[in-house]
Amino acid sequence: MxxxxxxxxxxxxxxxxxxxxxxxxxxxxxxxxxxxxxxxxxxxxxxxxxxxxxxxxxxxxxxxxxxxxxxxxxxxxxxxxxxxxxxxxxxxxxxxxxxxxxxxxxxxxxxxxxxxxxxxxxxxxxxxxxxxxLGNNRFDLNDPASITNAVYQILRNARILDYKGRPDLVVCWGGHSIGSAEYDYTKKVGYELGLRALSVCTGCGPGAMKGPMKGATIGHAKQRIRDGRYIGMTEPGIIAAEPPNPIVNQLVIMPDIEKRLEAFVRTAHAIIVFPGGAGTAEEILYLLGILLNPANAEQPLPVVFTGPSSSADYFAQIDRFIGATLGEAAQRRYKIVVGDAAQAAREVAKGVEAVREHRRTHRDAYNFNWLLNIAPDFQRPFEPTHEAMAKLELRRGLEPHVLAANLRRAFSGIVAGNVKEQGVQAIETHGPFELHGDREIMTLLDELLAAFVAQKRMKIAGEYRPCYRLVA
Missing domain, CATH: 3.30.1850.10 (MoCo carrier protein-like)
Incomplete structure (x- = not known):
């Protein structure tokens, strides 16, 4: 009818x-x-x-x-x-x-x-x-500057960049599949951010993407902030597995995961990382790979890893993995705050002021970080086929930002095999992806991924069947 x-x-x-x-x-x-x-x-x-x-x-x-x-x-x-x-x-x-x-x-x-x-x-x-x-010769999507301009134009068309006030946007990353204690903690952090008049941007889905927004709405209400921004950024490959949560009041669909990640870091005035699985590891490696680029050495971007006290071991393992693969320079680019939502928000608020001063001094836009240098390895879309995954270089001797780019692609492929339709179908047809690398790197990867599986961070419900195989 x-x-x-x-x-x-x-x-x-x-x-x-x-x-x-x-x-x-x-x-x-x-x-x-x-x-x-x-x-x-x-x-x-x-x-x-x-x-x-x-x-x-x-x-x-x-x-x-x-x-x-x-x-x-x-x-x-x-x-x-x-x-x-x-x-x-x-x-x-x-x-x-x-x-x-x-x-x-x-x-x-x-x-x-x-x-x-x-x-x-x-x-x-x-x-x-x-x-x-995509249907216009205006953008050469093989050229780094043109890719950044395309990201800017998509965000502007979606009116994400209409806000002209002081820097206040905190990007929050974390898993869609988390336990109740971790979810409640994300709400507490969001509440503390809201009390400090900070807005929230996430991947728009459930779990650690919804909790900070939910908490921020209460903090904003107490401060009588009626125009709080709850921005959700997604892309077609992930939106079905992580549909936009109802609190998102500004939604934007980016063409692919790489442009989504670039949109996150160029609009962020600070980044908070909550516990998560392969997708969160991908985001961390993308961010650290960019910040390890010598061209970004002077870029102030506060990064805080935080979760409830029960997540202490999770962050210790993430920190060990980063230290063993990317080195101490990468570890210096973030702070770990466990079990103290207010302190995590204070660290962020202090860092946002440093970002404001840097942007003002260098005459960069408050709403889009043009000065951040993003290498082509982090911009080019990676299609996680079996062949492409097997060819990834995961070995000692690579520059840290190059290894970060390859590890990011590895985790991106695992995300695809877990929840993206094309990746799931590829696994069903050809079996698990194979990742090849040094024994030490493979051991570190195996420990981290096994922990994600044991902690049920790979899938919301049902038994998880690994979509990958590690070969040393």
């Missing part, structure tokens, strides 16, 4: 009265999307159902599935295999017609406003990236 048109709102029809019923709806934006050109609309209309449409459909389903307790993308796509979404024209702009959508995205016949905003943010970014970035 086709529901009647509803200007500026949502009209739905349920396919059954069951709690998990599928929903048909017609949805109009409420100020979250600029008008699209006729050509942009044509890209996503039903005719053709090309690659852009399929990408949009999958990202849209991920957004509508927010709150489901699973990171199994095949479960999500299989459960809603009949989901469809169409873009249509109407007098006041565009509308979306969804079929067989998850009922959890609706309340009393209305799509939850935050989910609707996220849905149109996906539309905005998918159209912009394919039209203005």
């Amino acid at each position: 086709t529901p009647p048109s509803s200007e500026g709102g949502t009209t739905v029809s349920l396919s059954s009265s069951e709690p998990d019923a599928l929903v048909d709806a017609r949805v109009s934006p409420t100020g979250s999307l600029e008008n699209l050109s006729q050509r942009e609309v044509a890209q996503l209309l039903s005719a053709g159902h090309g690659g852009v449409y399929q990408l949009f459909r999958r990202c849209a389903l991920a957004v509508l599935s927010s709150g489901l307790q699973t990171d199994d993308i095949r479960d999500i796509f299989g459960r809603y295999k009949d989901f469809d979404i169409r873009l249509g024209r109407q007098a006041w702009g565009v509308k979306l017609e969804v079929r067989n959508a998850p009922s959890s995205a609706f309340v009393d016949g209305q799509m939850i406003r935050g989910i609707k905003e996220h849905l149109f943010a996906v539309l905005r970014d998918i159209v912009y990236i394919h039209d203005a970035i």
Whole structure:
């Protein structure tokens, strides 16, 4: 049954009265999307159902599935295999017609406003990236400066860079699969950040990405801050496993993991790392690899590793791994604060002031760090095929920032094999990825990954089957 048109709102029809019923709806934006050109609309209309449409459909389903307790993308796509979404024209702009959508995205016949905003943010970014970035000769995505400019343009189009105030953005990294003690601690840190008028940016998903935002909302409320920013940055390969949590009030979809990581570090005024698994290790190695570049020696960027007292062993192991692979110079780029949320926030607040002074002195923008030097090895997209993973150099004798880049790619491949559809399918077809390297490096990797598995940091639910094999 086709529901009647509803200007500026949502009209739905349920396919059954069951709690998990599928929903048909017609949805109009409420100020979250600029008008699209006729050509942009044509890209996503039903005719053709090309690659852009399929990408949009999958990202849209991920957004509508927010709150489901699973990171199994095949479960999500299989459960809603009949989901469809169409873009249509109407007098006041565009509308979306969804079929067989998850009922959890609706309340009393209305799509939850935050989910609707996220849905149109996906539309905005998918159209912009394919039209203005990938489908335009304006950007040479093999050139480092052009890649950075593309990242800037995507963020500007999403209005992430509209904020013109003092530096206040704290990027928080950590696992989507964490225990209750660690999750509660992330909320405490977020609360302390909120009390200090700091905003939060995360990967937008559950776990350590949701907790800091949830805590910050309370801190902001106590300080009567009504315009707190809760920014979520994701990319199409990960969004289904980590759908945007409902607190995110600014969502941006980056084209790939490398541009997502660059967006994090260029917008950050400080970075907090909570406990996590392979994805968190990837983020740490990306960050340290950049900061170890001699060109960034004078860049002040406060980095704090923090968690509850029960996470002390986790951070000790991470610290040993970094020291043994990247050296003491890498260890000097972060502080570890365990069991003291207020102290972690104080360290960050103090560091943010140093960042403000550095940006002011060097006449760099507060909202985007142009002066940070990011080497091409950290910008070029890495496709984790079996061949590419096997060719990674993981050995002694490499420059620390080069080894960091290769280790980052190794963990990126493990993330793909764990939760990304293409990676999961590759593992099912060809077996686990093989990583080759020095015995010492492989031993360190084995210890760290085994700890992630034992601590259930690789998967939210179910038995974890390693997608990798280490060969010394």
